Amino acid sequence: MKVIVIGAGLTGLSSALELSEEHDVIVVEKEEEAGGLAGTYARNGYRIERYYHHMFSGDEELLNLLRDLGLDRKIEWRIARTGYLMDDTLYPLNTPLEILKFPYISFMDKIRLAGYVLRSRKLNYAEFDDISCVDAIKNELGERIYRNFFEPLLRGKFGEMYREISYAWLLARVGIRSNRGVRGERLGYLRGSFQTLIERMVDRIQKNGGEIITSSPVKKITKEGKFTVKSRVGEIRGDRVISTIPTPVLEKLIPVDLPDIKYQSSICGLFSFKEPLFDDVYWINVKGDHPFGAIIEHTNFIPPEEYGEHLVYTASYTYPSEITSIDKESIARLHSRALEKISSKKPEWWSISVSKYSGVIYEKGYMGKIPDYRTNIEGLYVAGIFSEPNYPERSMNGSIIAGKECARALMEDINDI
Ligand SMILES: Cc1cc2nc3c(=O)[nH]c(=O)nc-3n(C[C@H](O)[C@H](O)[C@H](O)COP(=O)(O)OP(=O)(O)OC[C@H]3O[C@@H](n4cnc5c(N)ncnc54)[C@H](O)[C@@H]3O)c2cc1C
Known part of the structure; x- marks a missing residue:
């Protein structure tokens, strides 16, 4: 049985890895390198996403895969501290004392917030899929906590679409227990970047006889008995197809019935500095008039000695309809100026990455929309950031599970014939 996998992100590679043990597999990827959203830049002698x-201690499938590929010794667990930048002042929010000192929420509101978190962990989030997150927080906790705490977080994560988000999403997120101690959260990283994982997956697929074709955007898929996939390398014929690309892109390649999923787009800046921007805080949510919703100081997580410089990301979100008019140079200037204003430090260089379909908008009713791996076209399967294992948060772990489950659904169908 010959299976064509479209997309060499983690979902596609995970499907291909599973299938290549028993079947002929060809992965067709649009970009020059495999990796998708988990891909990297090659900089002065190192790779950086x-x-x-980062990964979480509960990412079981990802950790099992790293072990299986002999990469477990490259995993580093470190404490990552978080904070809130409000009116250009940084408030670390990790230790009980830091939380007590945070001036934008009163002592009584902090107690209410803590009680709410404990209560909401016991709820069945699926029952709240049709309820608006913004309305529910205002009802539960009042306008002040909403405005000073939740609204900047929601805006930072979803941009202006934050009003559409389902309450089920928030409850499911709160329900994910973090590995948080009194100093901060314990997060994981792969020494040498997650590129190491991608390269090992590619190697293993190839050792199993699979093929990976890069720089080959798929332009059309047809089915007449077998499938024909048209790309730069010509026509590839296969018995089954797994698509791991965004659903609106697939719908242009073949007329398939898929739910109308709304996506967000990511704009992520990477800036290099000679000195640290902030003292020991990795993840900073930003409230205020800035062109980004979060600053992520990577070298406050992984030491700068690994890179010989200090690396800082800026994160902002927009929507696919806005992406065509994006000019990376002006974004770089805008973000760079804002970082300079906040820290009085000037970046040495920057790179901007833009992804049109970087995540799903978990709007009201989204849980009822999640597509099955099997589609209405027999033999065509879909998996990716929109699949169930990536709810309520898309992740490397979720994509690895989605890829594997989709490959297993396909193999089950073959065995049933
Ligand atoms: C800003 C950001 C931060 C993140 N941070 C984390 C984190 O800290 N921890 C974590 O676990 N996860 C994180 N993630 C999520 C994680 O990166 C994704 O869940 C995962 O990489 C998605 O893999 P995928 O294969 O499902 O999708 P993708 O990576 O999008 O793969 C799809 C692939 O299809 C290819 N493709 C598209 N169209 C075509 C075509 N026509 N023909 C051929 N190929 C095509 C694309 O080039 C791409 O390689 C983050 C994501 C983003 C955007």
């Missing part, structure tokens, strides 16, 4: 990445 285009979009900030």
Whole structure:
């Protein structure tokens, strides 16, 4: 059985890895390198993710895969501290004392917030899929906590679409227990970047006889008995197709019935500095009039000695309809100026990455929309950041599970014939 996998991000590679044990697999990827959203820049002698990445101690499938590929010794667990930048002042929010000192929420509101978190962990989030997150927080906790705490977080994560977000999403996020101690959260990273994982997956697929074709955007898919996939390398014929690309892109390649999923787009800046921007805080949510919703100081997580410089990401979100008019140079200047205003430090260089379909908008009713791996076209399967394992948060772990589950659904169908 010959299977064509479209897209060499983590979902596609995970599907291909699973299938290549038993079947002929060809992965067709648009970009020059495999990796998708987890891909990297090659800089002065090192690799660094285009979009900030870390892993969690509960990412079981990712950790199992790293072990299986002999990469477990490259995993580093470190404490990552978080903070809130409000009116250009940084408030670290990790220790009980730091939280007590945070001036934008009163002592009584902090107690209410803590009680709310404990209560909401016991709720069945799926029952709240049709309720607006903004309305529910205002009802539960009042306008002040909403405005001073939740609104900047929601805006930072979803841009102006934050009003559409389902309450189920927030409850599911709160329910994910973090590995947080009194100093900060314990997060993981892969020494040498997550590129190491991608390269090992590619190697293993190839050792199993699979093929990976890069720089080859798929232009059309047709089915007449077998599937024909048209790309730069010509026509590839296969018995089954797994698509891991965004659903609106697939719908242009073949007329398939898929739910109308709304996506967000990411704009992520990477800036290099000679000195640290902030003291020991990795993740900073930003409130105020800035062109980004978060600053992620990577070298306050992984030491700067690994890179010989200090690396800082800026994160902002927009929508696919806005992406065509994006000019990376002006974004770089805008973000760079804002970083300079906040820190009085000037970046040495920058790179901007833009992804049109970087995540799903978990709007009201989204849980009812999540597509099955099987589609209405027999033999065509879909998996990716929109699949169930990536709810309520898309992640490397979720994409690895989605890829594997999709490959298994395909193999089950073959065995049933
Ligand atoms: C800003 C940001 C930060 C993140 N941070 C984290 C984090 O800290 N921890 C974590 O676990 N996860 C994080 N993630 C999520 C993680 O990166 C994704 O869940 C995962 O990489 C998605 O993999 P995928 O294969 O499902 O999708 P993608 O990576 O999008 O893969 C799809 C692939 O299809 C290719 N493609 C598209 N169209 C075509 C075509 N026509 N023909 C051929 N190929 C095509 C694309 O080039 C791409 O390689 C982050 C994501 C973003 C955007």
